[in-house]
Protein backbone atom coordinates (compact mmCIF):
# COMPACT_ATOMS: atom_id res chain seq x y z
CA UNK A 721 0.00 0.00 0.00
CA UNK A 722 1.26 3.45 -0.83
CA UNK A 723 0.86 4.65 2.77
CA UNK A 724 3.36 1.98 3.87
CA UNK A 725 5.89 2.82 1.17
CA UNK A 726 9.10 4.38 2.36
CA UNK A 727 8.99 7.49 0.22
CA UNK A 728 12.64 8.29 0.93
CA UNK A 729 13.86 5.08 -0.75
CA UNK A 730 12.69 4.93 -4.36
CA UNK A 731 12.11 1.49 -5.82
CA UNK A 732 14.79 1.97 -8.50
CA UNK A 733 17.50 1.72 -5.82
CA UNK A 734 19.60 4.77 -6.72
CA UNK A 735 19.10 7.79 -4.52
CA UNK A 736 17.88 10.75 -6.53
CA UNK A 737 18.78 14.25 -5.38
CA UNK A 738 17.29 17.25 -7.16
CA UNK A 739 19.71 20.19 -7.08
CA UNK A 740 18.67 23.76 -7.82
CA UNK A 741 21.26 26.49 -8.40
CA UNK A 742 19.73 29.97 -8.10
CA UNK A 743 21.09 33.49 -8.39
CA UNK A 744 22.28 34.04 -4.83
CA UNK A 745 25.96 34.64 -4.27
CA UNK A 746 27.93 31.48 -3.49
CA UNK A 747 27.15 29.31 -6.49
CA UNK A 748 30.48 27.58 -5.76
CA UNK A 749 28.72 25.70 -2.93
CA UNK A 750 26.32 24.13 -5.44
CA UNK A 751 29.10 23.32 -7.90
CA UNK A 752 31.16 21.62 -5.19
CA UNK A 753 28.11 19.63 -4.06
CA UNK A 754 27.65 18.35 -7.62
CA UNK A 755 31.37 17.47 -7.87
CA UNK A 756 31.22 15.45 -4.66
CA UNK A 757 27.97 13.67 -5.56
CA UNK A 758 29.26 12.79 -9.05
CA UNK A 759 31.95 10.63 -7.43
CA UNK A 760 29.47 8.78 -5.21
CA UNK A 761 28.10 5.45 -6.39
CA UNK A 762 24.35 4.96 -6.13
CA UNK A 763 23.41 8.64 -6.29
CA UNK A 764 21.79 10.46 -9.20
CA UNK A 765 21.67 14.24 -9.36
CA UNK A 766 18.93 16.08 -11.26
CA UNK A 767 19.99 19.67 -11.88
CA UNK A 768 18.08 22.88 -12.58
CA UNK A 769 20.01 26.14 -13.10
CA UNK A 770 18.10 29.43 -13.08
CA UNK A 771 19.01 32.18 -15.58
CA UNK A 772 20.21 34.33 -12.66
CA UNK A 773 22.47 31.48 -11.50
CA UNK A 774 24.02 31.41 -14.97
CA UNK A 775 24.94 35.07 -14.36
CA UNK A 776 26.45 34.43 -10.92
CA UNK A 777 28.39 31.43 -12.30
CA UNK A 778 30.00 33.84 -14.74
CA UNK A 779 30.50 36.59 -12.17
CA UNK A 780 31.88 34.41 -9.37
CA UNK A 781 33.68 31.47 -10.99
CA UNK A 782 35.70 30.39 -14.01
CA UNK A 783 33.43 27.39 -14.63
CA UNK A 784 31.28 27.15 -17.72
CA UNK A 785 27.61 26.28 -17.41
CA UNK A 786 28.22 23.24 -19.62
CA UNK A 787 30.92 21.93 -17.23
CA UNK A 788 28.47 22.28 -14.34
CA UNK A 789 25.67 20.61 -16.26
CA UNK A 790 27.93 17.64 -17.03
CA UNK A 791 28.50 17.10 -13.31
CA UNK A 792 24.84 16.16 -12.97
CA UNK A 793 23.25 12.92 -14.05
CA UNK A 794 20.59 14.94 -15.86
CA UNK A 795 19.90 18.64 -16.36
CA UNK A 796 16.49 20.25 -16.92
CA UNK A 797 15.45 23.57 -18.35
CA UNK A 798 14.36 26.21 -15.83
CA UNK A 799 11.06 26.72 -17.65
CA UNK A 800 10.34 23.03 -18.26
CA UNK A 801 7.26 22.57 -16.14
CA UNK A 802 6.75 19.17 -17.84
CA UNK A 803 9.99 17.79 -16.31
CA UNK A 804 9.58 14.73 -14.04
CA UNK A 805 10.16 16.56 -10.74
CA UNK A 806 7.24 18.90 -11.49
CA UNK A 807 5.02 15.97 -10.53
CA UNK A 808 4.54 14.33 -7.16
CA UNK A 809 4.64 10.95 -8.92
CA UNK A 810 8.38 11.37 -9.64
CA UNK A 811 10.30 9.08 -7.33
CA UNK A 812 13.10 11.00 -5.63
CA UNK A 813 14.63 11.42 -2.19
CA UNK A 814 15.47 15.02 -1.60
CA UNK A 815 16.05 18.46 -3.05
CA UNK A 816 18.74 21.00 -2.25
CA UNK A 817 18.64 24.61 -3.43
CA UNK A 818 22.15 25.97 -3.07
CA UNK A 819 22.51 28.89 -3.09
CA UNK A 820 18.88 29.88 -2.60
CA UNK A 821 18.19 33.48 -3.62
CA UNK A 822 15.69 35.61 -1.73
CA UNK A 823 13.62 35.61 -4.92
CA UNK A 824 13.34 31.82 -4.99
CA UNK A 825 12.84 31.71 -1.21
CA UNK A 826 9.97 34.19 -1.53
CA UNK A 827 8.38 32.24 -4.38
CA UNK A 828 8.54 28.97 -2.40
CA UNK A 829 7.17 30.69 0.72
CA UNK A 830 4.29 32.15 -1.31
CA UNK A 831 3.53 29.04 -3.36
CA UNK A 832 4.24 30.78 -6.67
CA UNK A 833 5.46 27.77 -8.65
CA UNK A 834 6.02 29.41 -12.02
CA UNK A 835 9.41 27.83 -12.75
CA UNK A 836 10.87 24.35 -12.35
CA UNK A 837 13.01 25.13 -9.28
CA UNK A 838 10.08 26.49 -7.29
CA UNK A 839 7.67 23.82 -8.55
CA UNK A 840 10.13 21.04 -7.65
CA UNK A 841 10.53 22.59 -4.17
CA UNK A 842 6.76 22.70 -3.81
CA UNK A 843 6.52 19.03 -4.85
CA UNK A 844 9.30 18.12 -2.41
CA UNK A 845 7.37 19.73 0.45
CA UNK A 846 3.98 18.35 -0.47
CA UNK A 847 5.32 14.82 -0.89
CA UNK A 848 7.15 15.11 2.44
CA UNK A 849 10.60 14.57 0.99
CA UNK A 850 13.56 16.42 2.43
CA UNK A 851 14.03 19.99 1.20
CA UNK A 852 17.28 21.74 2.14
CA UNK A 853 17.50 25.46 1.37
CA UNK A 854 20.81 27.32 1.58
CA UNK A 855 19.71 30.96 1.61
CA UNK A 856 22.25 33.69 1.00
CA UNK A 857 21.69 37.39 1.56
CA UNK A 858 22.88 39.95 4.06
CA UNK A 859 21.47 41.89 5.79
CA UNK A 860 18.03 40.28 5.89
CA UNK A 861 14.80 42.22 5.69
CA UNK A 862 11.76 41.34 7.79
CA UNK A 863 10.24 39.89 4.60
CA UNK A 864 13.23 37.55 4.16
CA UNK A 865 13.01 36.49 7.81
CA UNK A 866 9.27 35.87 7.57
CA UNK A 867 9.76 33.82 4.40
CA UNK A 868 12.40 31.71 6.16
CA UNK A 869 9.93 31.02 8.97
CA UNK A 870 7.22 30.11 6.47
CA UNK A 871 9.34 27.57 4.61
CA UNK A 872 10.65 26.11 7.89
CA UNK A 873 7.08 25.73 9.15
CA UNK A 874 6.20 23.99 5.88
CA UNK A 875 8.94 21.43 6.48
CA UNK A 876 12.04 22.78 4.74
CA UNK A 877 15.42 22.67 6.45
CA UNK A 878 17.09 26.08 6.36
CA UNK A 879 20.88 25.80 6.26
CA UNK A 880 22.19 29.34 5.83
CA UNK A 881 25.47 29.86 3.99
CA UNK A 882 27.25 30.88 7.21
CA UNK A 883 30.85 29.72 7.56
CA UNK A 884 32.10 28.22 10.82
CA UNK A 885 35.61 28.98 12.03
CA UNK A 886 36.23 26.40 14.77
CA UNK A 887 38.18 24.20 12.37
CA UNK A 888 40.43 27.16 11.49
CA UNK A 889 39.84 27.18 7.71
CA UNK A 890 42.99 27.81 5.66
CA UNK A 891 41.28 28.53 2.36
CA UNK A 892 38.00 29.36 0.66
CA UNK A 893 37.86 25.72 -0.35
CA UNK A 894 37.87 24.66 3.35
CA UNK A 895 34.93 27.01 3.98
CA UNK A 896 33.04 25.68 0.95
CA UNK A 897 33.67 22.05 1.94
CA UNK A 898 32.42 22.67 5.46
CA UNK A 899 29.08 23.89 4.15
CA UNK A 900 28.82 21.12 1.55
CA UNK A 901 29.58 18.58 4.29
CA UNK A 902 26.70 20.00 6.34
CA UNK A 903 24.39 19.60 3.34
CA UNK A 904 25.52 15.98 2.89
CA UNK A 905 24.90 15.31 6.58
CA UNK A 906 21.30 16.48 6.13
CA UNK A 907 20.94 14.23 3.08
CA UNK A 908 22.32 11.39 5.23
CA UNK A 909 25.28 10.91 2.90
CA UNK A 910 28.48 9.99 4.75
CA UNK A 911 31.32 12.42 4.26
CA UNK A 912 34.48 13.69 5.83
CA UNK A 913 34.55 17.03 4.06
CA UNK A 914 35.01 18.89 7.33
CA UNK A 915 36.52 18.27 10.73
CA UNK A 916 33.92 17.59 13.37
CA UNK A 917 34.20 19.41 16.67
CA UNK A 918 35.27 17.01 19.40
CA UNK A 919 35.95 19.51 22.14
CA UNK A 920 39.31 20.90 23.26
CA UNK A 921 42.08 18.37 23.63
CA UNK A 922 42.71 17.65 27.35
CA UNK A 923 46.47 17.29 26.77
Ligand SMILES: Cc1cc2nc3c(=O)[nH]c(=O)nc-3n(C[C@H](O)[C@H](O)[C@H](O)COP(=O)(O)O)c2cc1C
Nearest residue numbers: 742743744745770772773779821822823824856857
Ligand atom coordinates in the same frame (compact mmCIF):
# COMPACT_ATOMS: atom_id res chain seq x y z
C1 LIG B 1 26.60 38.85 -8.77
C2 LIG B 1 25.23 38.74 -8.17
C3 LIG B 1 25.10 38.37 -6.85
C4 LIG B 1 23.83 38.25 -6.27
N1 LIG B 1 23.75 37.85 -4.98
C5 LIG B 1 22.54 37.63 -4.42
C6 LIG B 1 22.43 37.11 -3.10
O1 LIG B 1 23.42 36.83 -2.42
N2 LIG B 1 21.19 36.86 -2.63
C7 LIG B 1 20.05 37.10 -3.35
O2 LIG B 1 18.97 36.82 -2.84
N3 LIG B 1 20.13 37.62 -4.59
C8 LIG B 1 21.33 37.88 -5.16
N4 LIG B 1 21.41 38.37 -6.44
C9 LIG B 1 20.17 38.73 -7.14
C10 LIG B 1 19.44 37.53 -7.73
O3 LIG B 1 20.27 36.90 -8.71
C11 LIG B 1 18.12 38.00 -8.37
O4 LIG B 1 17.20 38.39 -7.35
C12 LIG B 1 17.47 36.98 -9.27
O5 LIG B 1 16.22 37.48 -9.71
C13 LIG B 1 17.23 35.66 -8.58
O6 LIG B 1 16.54 34.80 -9.48
P1 LIG B 1 16.40 33.24 -9.20
O7 LIG B 1 15.87 33.08 -7.82
O8 LIG B 1 15.42 32.77 -10.23
O9 LIG B 1 17.72 32.62 -9.41
C14 LIG B 1 22.67 38.51 -7.04
C15 LIG B 1 22.82 38.87 -8.39
C16 LIG B 1 24.07 38.99 -8.94
C17 LIG B 1 24.21 39.35 -10.40
